[in-house]
Amino acid sequence: MADKHAANGQEFDPMAAYREMRDTYMDAWAKTMAEAVKTEVYAKATGTMLDTYLSASSPFREIMEKTMLQTLQQLSMPSRADFISLAERLANVEMKLDDMDAKLDQIEKSVAKRPSAARRRKPAPAAAKEPEGAS
Amino acid sequence: MAETAVAEDQFSALAEKLSTFSKAVTTKVPIAQTPKQLVWTLNKAKLYRYIPVLPKAKRHPVPLLMVFALMNRPYVLDLRPGHSFVEFMVSQGYDLYLLDWGSPGPEDKNLKFDDYTLEYMPRAIRKMKAIAEVEEFSMLGWCIGAILTTVYAALRADDGLRNLILLTAPLDFSNKEGITFSKWVDERYFDVDKVLAAMGNMPGEMIDYGARALKPVDNYVLNYLKLWDNLKNPQVVAAWKAMNTWVTDNVPLAGGAFRQLVVDLYRNDRLMRGEWIIRGERVDLSRIRANLLTVIAAEDHITPPCQSEKILSKVSSKDKELFHIAGGHIGIMAGSAAHKITWPHIERWLGPRSK
DSSP: OGGGBOTTSOBOOTTHHHHHHHHHHHHHHHHHHHHHTTSHHHHHHHHHHHHHHHHHHHHHHHHHHHHHHHHHHHTTOOOHHHHHHHHHHHHHHHHHHHHHHHHHHHHHHHHHHSHHHHHHHSOOOGGGSOOTTOO | OHHHHHHHHHHHHHHHHHHHHHHHHHOOOOOOOSOEEEEEEETTEEEEEEOOSSOGGGSOSSOEEEEOOSSBOGGGGGOBTTBOHHHHHHHTTOOEEEEEOOOOOGGGTTOOHHHIIIIIHHHHHHHHHHHHTOSOEEEEEETHHHHHHHHHHHHTTTSOEEEEEEESOOOOOOOTTTOHHHHHTOTTTOOHHHHHHHHSSBOHHHHHHHHHHTSHHIIIIIHHHHHHHTTTOHHHHHHHHHHHHHHTOBOOBOHHHHHHIIIIIIITOTTTTTOOEETTEEOOGGGOOSEEEEEEETTOSSSOGGGTSTHHHHOOOSSEEEEEESSOTTHHHHSTTTTTTHHHHHHHHHHHHTO
16 A cells, blocks of 8 residues: 555556656647648648549539439429428518518507507506405 | 456456546537527527526616527537526626527528628517617627627617627638638638538538647547546536537538638638628728627637737727637637636626616
């Protein structure tokens, strides 16, 4: 038990030296990589990779889209484009509803501002109160 | 025999550590738990009102609307109980609203900053004003949310915006050397139209890769090593899990908005140069008169400080402040020191201006 503790009473950690070395190495690696990604060479390399991927995958994507569209048509099922068109129309309907909501708010506000409305909102006279003791 | 027992102990400890590590990395934790009410929706956008915890007499009369980035979930503002900006502000008596942009679908690929700032934001703000029964309000914009709020503040300067808080705001794109993203999206290397023709919207995973690749070793290696080294510390594990849940929950960016971000801002710096046209209107930053607080994260590698400083010289606001904080892009608001430095500073600034 005694050999597990260092002189200062802290538990001896055999991995501490390794961790320190690891952290020093990691810090250096992190700094180097952070600088590397800022270079024009990195920007060019990632741009080229992305461009190659898009060019290479484009024919397959087109074939997939065509096949899927034909299959859906034969099955009398709506396509992706149909759903997109429907969703766009729904968003437009929502906007119209929101416009109506705004107009209603305006009308409510202007009605509330009218003196007659303010009078109507006043509490009812004492005569209208429920008589005491009424069941 | 004794050596075997020690080896068994070591293997058992390692197995336990691996199990905890694997759980932490793969499980999602409950986040965004401050009670809120959905008060408005339009397409994928939602406006939430946080349920006040103080009586009306003790609350600030001017409501605060939070607008976060388009390509991340806004619940980083309400990460977990005890570590939530939202919870903090509600407890300080703010009538708090959050505009959540949601996740754009293929049908939203043409949405642009024009739509977000002139269709969605005015409608959400109208609703907020109607609910709060006020004419004036405050806005807090973070990251791309800061671009949206700035554009709105310039285009609708007479709409009752009293206070504007910008957090790590990417507004100035003139320093091409200091902004790594500017190099990556340079037209010599990055064909934005080809990308959008293939993908429609910019996928969340690609945006996430872009953000992480700025500091690849930190994000792909050291982040996990930090967790490994602290597996016995439940507080660190809980914080790590919450942040990891947020970081891995990516949202695509609408194609139209992404194109504007690349072409109009990163490549041509049109906002700061006063040349950005949003639905036929020029965004003139000098029209902004609201009280302005700009918060800059000194170690921000996503929005370097050089992107957020110039705005102060462009606006007409008489009351303006630049606040530098040590920390990173997200850390200043969701890190362990946020509740000691950033949140109280924002509250101290906003409180007297919300009377």
